Amino acid sequence: MAELVVLRNSHLPPMTPVLDACLPPPIHLLPGDPPMVFLVEGSRLFETTPEYFDELSNNPENVQRELIESLRVRNANPAQLPLPAPTAISLNVAQSCNISCSYCYADEGRFGGHELMMSRDVASASIDRLLESNHGQRVTVGFIGGEPFLNRPLIHWTVDYATNRAKEVGATVGFSVTTNGTLLNSEDLDLLRAHSFAVSVSLDGGSEVNDRERHSRNGESVFERSVERLRPLLRLPGRARITARATITRLDMRILERITPLFESGFSEVGVSPLRTSPREELALRHDDWPVFLGEMVRAAEDELQQLPHLGTLRFSNLAIALKQLHAGYCKPLPCGSVANYVSVSARGEYFTCHRTVDDPRFFLGNTSRGLLSEPRIEFLRARHVDTQQPCRGCWARYLCGGGCHAEVLSAGRSGCDYIRGWLDYCLRTYNLVLREHPSLFERRN
Numbered sequence: 031m032a033e034l035v036v037l038r039n040s041h042l043p044p045m046t047p048v049l050d051a052c053l054p055p056p057i058h059l060l061p062g063d064p065p066m067v068f069l070v071e072g073s074r075l076f077e078t079t080p081e082y083f084d085e086l087s088n089n090p091e092n093v094q095r096e097l098i099e100s101l102r103v104r105n106a107n108p109a110q111l112p113l114p115a116p117t118a119i120s121l122n123v124a125q126s127c128n129i130s131c132s133y134c135y136a137d138e139g140r141f142g143g144h145e146l147m148m149s150r151d152v153a154s155a156s157i158d159r160l161l162e163s164n165h166g167q168r169v170t171v172g173f174i175g176g177e178p179f180l181n182r183p184l185i186h187w188t189v190d191y192a193t194n195r196a197k198e199v200g201a202t203v204g205f206s207v208t209t210n211g212t213l214l215n216s217e218d219l220d221l222l223r224a225h226s227f228a229v230s231v232s233l234d235g236g237s238e239v240n241d242r243e244r245h246s247r248n249g250e251s252v253f254e255r256s257v258e259r260l261r262p263l264l265r266l267p268g269r270a271r272i273t274a275r276a277t278i279t280r281l282d283m284r285i286l287e288r289i290t291p292l293f294e295s296g297f298s299e300v301g302v303s304p305l306r307t308s309p310r311e312e313l314a315l316r317h318d319d320w321p322v323f324l325g326e327m328v329r330a331a332e333d334e335l336q337q338l339p340h341l342g343t344l345r346f347s348n349l350a351i352a353l354k355q356l357h358a359g360y361c362k363p364l365p366c367g368s369v370a371n372y373v374s375v376s377a378r379g380e381y382f383t384c385h386r387t388v389d390d391p392r393f394f395l396g397n398t399s400r401g402l403l404s405e406p407r408i409e410f411l412r413a414r415h416v417d418t419q420q421p422c423r424g425c426w427a428r429y430l431c432g433g434g435c436h437a438e439v440l441s442a443g444r445s446g447c448d449y450i451r452g453w454l455d456y457c458l459r460t461y462n463l464v465l466r467e468h469p470s471l472f473e474r475r476n
Contacts, residue, residue, distance in 0.1 A: 058426040059087060060458055068458055073361035073429050075458060113408055115163035118372040119156055120172035120206075120385050121188065123148040124180040125377045129210055129252055132243045133279060133308040135386065143389055146377035147181045153188045155398035156375045161192075161199050169196070172206040174374070174385050179213040186217070189225055208232065211256035212246070214263070223268025231260060234276045236291030243279065243313070257295050264296035273299040273347060279313040280305070283323050285330040293345060301347035302327075304449075307441040314442065320449040328456055335460070338468060352457040353464060355430075357472045363417065365432030369395070369410050373402065383410060386437040393437075410436075421447070427454045 060066040065083035067076045078086075126145035127134075160169050171192050173185050189205060196203040206228040222229055234240040237253040244252045264272060274297040276288050289300040304323055308314045315323060327348065334346040344350035364370060368384040375381060376388045379398040387393035393410075396403040416422040416433045421444070425431070431450050433439070464471060 070426050073359050116371050116373050118170040119160055120174045120374045122376050123173050123178045123184050124175040127176040130245045133305050133313045135307050148377040152379040157192045166200045168202045170204045174208050211260045214259040219263045222270040226269040229272045231274045233274050235288035276302045278302050278304050280315045280319045283326050285326040299347045306438045317445045320446050324449045324452045353461050356461045361429045362432040363415050369407050427451045430454050
């Protein structure tokens with residue numbers, strides 16, 4: 031159409047016109063210079079002329095239907111397709127932790143039970159099933175807790191085992207770990223470097239902010255201990271990729287003040303996550319907190335954009351990931367890979383939908399002895415597809431959001447939806463600006 035200019039040329043899904051009725055709303059309008067149109071199905075963003083933008087605004091029934099029938103794509107429902115085996119697992123190698131976080135949803139990794147350590151038998155069975163069910167594809171093995179390095183010998187053994195087994199079956203394997211960093215030693219750092227680990231470090235800001243909610247057993251600063259142990263890896267990461275992740279409570283939502291000390295400590299990527307569920311209700315964000323949180327997110331993003339010409343990259347990962355996903359045309363009917371291509375394995379060897387639902391019988395998916403259960407997987411995905419949920423099916427941002435974390439929605443509802451729409455609206459506008467002024471950020475790298 032002459033009235034529309036595609037903003038990105040790569041990764042666009044094929045356009046297959048269909049004539050059945052659209053789920054409302056089919057588009058999201060972004061006034062500005064230039065005005066833009068976001069097509070909900072297919073997650074496609076267009077620039078348009080002011081005149082055509084006015085037509086779309088003032089005559090939605092006729093003009094929008096013509097536009098949608100010309101460009102619409104049908105989004106696949108994972109629960110209606112043959113469901114492949116997951117390509118990623120997380121191993122809860124240590125259902126225990128060496129620090130105590132006041133907001134921890136996982137009861138310091140115990141999930142309401144007793145401390146447990148995964149055995150070699152469980153780890154090897156998990157790896158074997160992962161590789162055997164994927165027939166030479168690339169797979170990913172994550173280590174999580176609690177604090178996974180409480181079970182250090184098993185991590186080192188499992189990396190060696192998975193690497194050798196992958197070679198035997200002609201597959202490749204990648205690794206990730208989520209850690210507080212306080213137990214890392216030189217042998218651990220060598221392992222992370224050598225095997226291209228994606229390392230996610232849980233730190234909530236500088237020492238004052240971080241140590242307010244994250245407490246050590248002996249009274250020392252968790253922040254100082256973590257940075258001390260991580261400093262050699264941050265300086266010489268090798269093949270490892272290190273990201274810090276901060277949990278934001280309602281008691282202090284100043285995001286910029288949280289991420290800045292982490293950048294100064296040597297992290298090149300820092301992301302944040304709002305606290306939605308917690309055993310301490312006074313820490314979780316409430317309905318009236320979301321506008322404040324959105325304002326803080328935008329303030330942090332604007333500061334990052336001001337530094338972009340000097341830095342040449344985006345370090346605030348919430349912003350960087352959102353822009354890259356928009357550029358790639360992400361269109362997801364689910365919020366994450368949970369159940370579809372990722373499951374979590376408890377220390378006992380039982381499968382659950384993700385690392386947040388371990389030991390919750392509502393999310394049980396089988397065990398490493400008998401394998402994954404197909405029917406619970408299919409039913410889980412069918413019930414949570416954004417086109418089957420309310421209010422998701424009537425939201426313009428549904429295929430960018432995916433419906434929100436399954437575990438959090440079940441526990442805390444959807445009080446943050448207005449924040450998500452506000453953040454995505456901001457990112458859509460920012461994407462156009464960054465694409466024009468810094469196109470190299472979106473170049474594909476080997």
